[in-house]
Amino acid sequence: VRVDVLLTPGEVTPAHVTGRVVVVLDILRASTSIVTALRGGARAVIPFVATEDAVRTAKQYARGEVLLAGERNMVAIPGFDLGNSPREFTPERVKGHTVLLTTTNGTRALLSVEDAHEVLVAGFANCAATVEYLRTHLISGRDVTVLCAGTDGAFSLEDATCAGRIVRLLVSSGLFLHRNDGARVTELLAHRYGPDTGRLFADASHARRLAEAGFGADLDVCGAIDTVPLVAIYRDRAITRLDVPSASAA
Amino acid sequence: VRVDVLLTPGEVTPAHVTGRVVVVLDILRASTSIVTALRGGARAVIPFVATEDAVRTAKQYARGEVLLAGERNMVAIPGFDLGNSPREFTPERVKGHTVLLTTTNGTRALLSVEDAHEVLVAGFANCAATVEYLRTHLISGRDVTVLCAGTDGAFSLEDATCAGRIVRLLVSSGLFLHRNDGARVTELLAHRYGPDTGRLFADASHARRLAEAGFGADLDVCGAIDTVPLVAIYRDRAITRLDVPSASAA
Numbered sequence: 001v002r003v004d005v006l007l008t009p010g011e012v013t014p015a016h017v018t019g020r021v022v023v024v025l026d027i028l029r030a031s032t033s034i035v036t037a038l039r040g041g042a043r044a045v046i047p048f049v050a051t052e053d054a055v056r057t058a059k060q061y062a063r064g065e066v067l068l069a070g071e072r073n074m075v076a077i078p079g080f081d082l083g084n085s086p087r088e089f090t091p092e093r094v095k096g097h098t099v100l101l102t103t104t105n106g107t108r109a110l111l112s113v114e115d116a117h118e119v120l121v122a123g124f125a126n127c128a129a130t131v132e133y134l135r136t137h138l139i140s141g142r143d144v145t146v147l148c149a150g151t152d153g154a155f156s157l158e159d160a161t162c163a164g165r166i167v168r169l170l171v172s173s174g175l176f177l178h179r180n181d182g183a184r185v186t187e188l189l190a191h192r193y194g195p196d197t198g199r200l201f202a203d204a205s206h207a208r209r210l211a212e213a214g215f216g217a218d219l220d221v222c223g224a225i226d227t228v229p230l231v232a233i234y235r236d237r238a239i240t241r242l243d244v245p246s247a248s249a250a
Numbered sequence: 251v252r253v254d255v256l257l258t259p260g261e262v263t264p265a266h267v268t269g270r271v272v273v274v275l276d277i278l279r280a281s282t283s284i285v286t287a288l289r290g291g292a293r294a295v296i297p298f299v300a301t302e303d304a305v306r307t308a309k310q311y312a313r314g315e316v317l318l319a320g321e322r323n324m325v326a327i328p329g330f331d332l333g334n335s336p337r338e339f340t341p342e343r344v345k346g347h348t349v350l351l352t353t354t355n356g357t358r359a360l361l362s363v364e365d366a367h368e369v370l371v372a373g374f375a376n377c378a379a380t381v382e383y384l385r386t387h388l389i390s391g392r393d394v395t396v397l398c399a400g401t402d403g404a405f406s407l408e409d410a411t412c413a414g415r416i417v418r419l420l421v422s423s424g425l426f427l428h429r430n431d432g433a434r435v436t437e438l439l440a441h442r443y444g445p446d447t448g449r450l451f452a453d454a455s456h457a458r459r460l461a462e463a464g465f466g467a468d469l470d471v472c473g474a475i476d477t478v479p480l481v482a483i484y485r486d487r488a489i490t491r492l493d494v495p496s497a498s499a500a
Contacts, residue, residue: 006404006405007257007258007405008257008258008260008261008405009260010258010259010260010261010403011258011260011403011404011405013403013404153260153261153263154256154261154263154430154431154432155256155257155258155261155430155431155432155435156431157431157434157435160431160435180404180405180455181404181405181406181407181410181453181454181455181456182404182405184407184453185405185407185410185435185438185439188435188438188439188442189435189438192438203431203434204431205430205431206431
């Protein structure tokens with residue numbers, strides 16, 4: 001079986017998608033906001049690239065049923081209920097709601113791999129739960145692709161390091177995995193930073209920009225490892241919590 | 251000043267090109283074949299994506315003036331004078347000739363950055379000469395982009411490791427450089443492999459495929475460091491040797 005890591009969305013090919021389980025990573029901050037919302041009891045998170053599409057979709061729901069969330073240039077969108085800071089996705093705010101989230105990088109990445117056997121959303125927060133779920137797929141012979149959403153099409157250090165953490169956990173669990181060059185370089189990153197996501201974020205340009213924009217506290221949340229033991233699955237245009245034994249303790 | 255590394259051709263944006271010096275790396279094997287040809291006395295190397303275009307252009311030259319070179323799926327093209335093995339680009343074969351070389355990855359990368367202030371071609375073979383030339387640009391305030399050609403649009407370990415070698419040499423020469431996330435990860439690769447390109451190629455999927463196809467001896471040439479002290483510049487659709495003081499000893 002194979003685990004391939006794609007460092008940028010531009011590397012996606014049909015061979016990386018068809019019949020595979022694809023894990024999409026967008027550490028800062030969409031992945032973390034999504035899994036936090038699902039842990040907090042959100043019914044689903046529906047990702048949109050365009051703000052207008054999210055607003056239009058919101059009108060199809062009963063008042064109070066949905067929350068509009070998202071950011072442009074890191075800042076919350078005027079008139080929206082929430083920004084894209086995982087700290088906002090508290091149970092008090094999201095429980096029982098469907099969250100319409102506008103993001104650029106993560107959403108584009110999700111849309112590019114919709115034809116996969118399964119699509120998951122992961123971050124440092126739900127790394128272990130995701131790895132455990134991937135293991136069962138790999139053991140049954142299904143290949144896995146880890147897709148780093150990156151930033152505006154470019155490589156980002158934090159997504160790649162989380163990808164490497166996933167690969168290393170899979171390898172150390174005793175699976176023999178064929179890995180592409182992308183997987184190998186991310187393993188090196190995961191080894192370099194280990195669980196020290198503070199050091200990682202000090203080097204990562206997107207993290208530095210967030211800190212300069214006043215979102216430094218988000219970095220603590222996005223860098224916290226295995227705080228959300230659930231698997232997030234994307235299908236039929238919505239991200240929901242997957243009920244698997246390993247996630248049921250969440 | 252900035253040094254940005256783009257790990258894949260899909261990451262190229264106008265901001266990475268306009269007004270910058272761009273260095274294109276395609277270690278296996280185009281970069282190495284090109285600098286070897288220039289060292290051997292080739293007048294120029296003209297890169298083509300399509301075999302037909304190379305053949306058509308050849309007809310515009312006097313008989314014996316040009317050499318057709320290139321490969322498809324690693325193997326030399328029937329009827330061509332040379333493949334894409336740097337070992338074939340000996341002075342006996344190339345001296346005084348213009349080489350029309352068909353490659354996919356490297357040529358596409360070159361064409362995507364044609365609007366740069368200057369475009370260079372580099373590999374392990376001419377790393378030090380290229381770095382010395384880049385230094386003069388950086389000192390005068392000009393930003394540099396290192397573009398890894400990759401393999402079929404995907405990340406390749408050997409291009410990224412050579413990029414990291416270039417970045418590390420620039421940094422260790424005392425320049426204070428702003429670096430993107432791509433540059434940082436390549437520095438890690440260069441640190442990991444150091445001058446041990448044999449170990450690098452053992453991990454790199456393209457290198458393993460070449461070895462399996464019988465081109466293992468090419469890896470020794472492509473992994474040899476600083477054997478060709480010249481700067482290769484691409485302009486007006488041709489790659490030629492740049493006459494700079496540091497390269498004049500070649």
